[in-house]
Amino acid sequence: MTITQLTIFLKVAETGSFTKAGKVLHMTQPAVSRAISNLEAELDVKLIIRDRKNGIMLTDVGKRLLIQIREILQGFEKMEQEIAAEKGLEIGTIRIGAFPTASAFFLPKILRAIEQKYPNLQFELYEGIMNQVEEWLVSRVIDVGIINSSNEELEMIPFYQDKMIAVLRDDHPLQKKAHIHINDLDQVPLIICKGGNELPIVHIFEETKTTLKVKFVVHNTNALLNMIQEGLGVAIISELSLTTLPPNVQIRDVQPNILREINLAVPSLGDTSLAAQLFIDTAKKLF
Incomplete structure (x- = not known):
């Protein structure tokens, strides 16, 4: 089981397609399919069901492993950020989710401030209703969310x-x-x-x-x-x-x-990456 295999599985799960995952990862569809088959063979479980009518679907064990695989990949990314920080570099990807009003009002100012100081950081932005943002946080799709509710599964930082x-x-x-x-x-x-x-x-x-x-x-x-x-x-x-x-x-x-209390939310402050912590610190300074 390799990081590449886990990354491919994650992209297939997120895009719902071997072809789309291949385009994102710059791989051919057969190469993606082969990587998934090899991963399933190594784990000795079926992760994905290929259905002509419904397309790609995750098995029950595939759905359970998806959250853990996201945590594994984010752990490797966090390790890379720590190593880069030790060398005086700031790299990484920050996945941010917000409800529409917060996305329009807060994110442009925060992202501009970060980009001016740390141009090598990458951003992935997700916009949705409150329940969606909370689900993305719990399932580790995003690193940081801006929400106006409380959730016992998440850690909150008062924000605005x-x-x-x-x-x-x-x-x-x-x-x-x-x-x-x-x-x-x-x-x-x-x-x-x-x-x-x-x-x-x-x-x-x-x-x-x-x-x-x-x-x-x-x-x-x-x-x-x-x-x-x-x-x-x-x-x-x-x-x-x-x-x-x-x-x-x-x-x-x-x-x-x-x-109305607006909070920054993360799955766990103890597991927050350096890039995500930078986003939190910048948001608190600005607002």
Whole structure:
């Protein structure tokens, strides 16, 4: 069993194709297939099922070994980074996952700061909803994630507090107020945007004993803003999510303050590579 074999298996699993894995690794499809067959022969287990209808599928043992193989390969990469650091070099790949708002707001600044100082570092960026980012972390697909939730399987580094604000149409009765108190929203139809916005809202309504009346649930900010513009309700959303406001839509501060905690998350701080630790340190300095 070699590092090359494990790398090939990982790419086949990730791409779902011998041909695609070969293109990524600059190998022919027969060479990829042969490497997988040799690995299965050495381990004496079937890792991959080739199905004409469904394509490539991992066996149960293949799925279990996939996480361990990622850890093995990341361990070798971590060792290479340690050796390079001893020689005064910074190399390696940082795999980063984030939800869309965090990806747009935080990552460009962090990556620019790192690239200016350490041009040899490589980045792989993954963007998805919160559950996806957490799954990528647990299964070791990524090294660092930016999430706004907590997960007992992960280690968290407090990173940023995102203020929540009220958004309403300019003819709504509440627009006359300089600040909107949560009690003002008792029984008021609300539009909720999923993806980490909803939990702080539910908590503040419970704490203030205010009745939360959810009229619509959406999954992106643009849909929410368009619905507010049509007079379908009021919303409370994170400040980071609002880059522009459509005509006839206004924002107001909310009292008491609602803060959404955004964290850096890793599978294990003790196993974090030098490159991933550099990302964490840079993010904390910048924000």
